Amino acid sequence: MTLRQTLLLNDTAYETTLTRKYALRKPYAPKDPGRVAAIIPGLILEVLVKPGDQVxxxxxxxxxxxxxxxxxxxxxxxxxxxxxxxxPGDTVAKGQLLVVLRRDPDTV
Incomplete structure (x- = not known):
């Protein structure tokens, strides 16, 4: 399955072909901002919050x-x-889930 499209930009026509791989790709979904993950692998030195804390x-x-x-x-x-x-003392991998937050309902 291929989908051909013509795009018109500044009076110039551009032909595109969207492949089957493109058509079947997973749609973009923004990450959940309430899930804090490790940005790099490392060692947890200190945990500054606990469940129930307001941040x-x-x-x-x-x-x-x-x-x-x-x-x-x-x-x-x-x-x-x-x-x-x-x-504290745990070793974590890049991308590993560290903290889960729930957004306050009165904030945007």
Missing amino acids: RRGQSLLVLEAMKMQNHLAAPLDGTVLEVVPM
């Missing part, structure tokens, strides 16, 4: 040590901590 956007949730640097992972939104996955 503000930008507030440090935990400290991740990687490549001899301490990285403070911040809350991406105002909300409530639902779950904290790692404990």
Whole structure:
């Protein structure tokens, strides 16, 4: 299955062919901002929040040590901590889920 389209841009026609692979691709879905994941592999030095805590956007949730640097992972939104996955001393992989937040209903 191929889908051909013609795009007109500044009085110039461009022919495109959309392949079967393109047509069957998974649609883009933005990541859930309430799920905080490790940005790089490292060691959890300190967990600064616990389930039930209210957090503000930008507030440090935990400290991740990687490549001899301490990285403070911040809350991406105002909300409530639902779950904290790692404990201090845990080693985490890039992309591993660390904290789950629920957005406060009165914030946008």
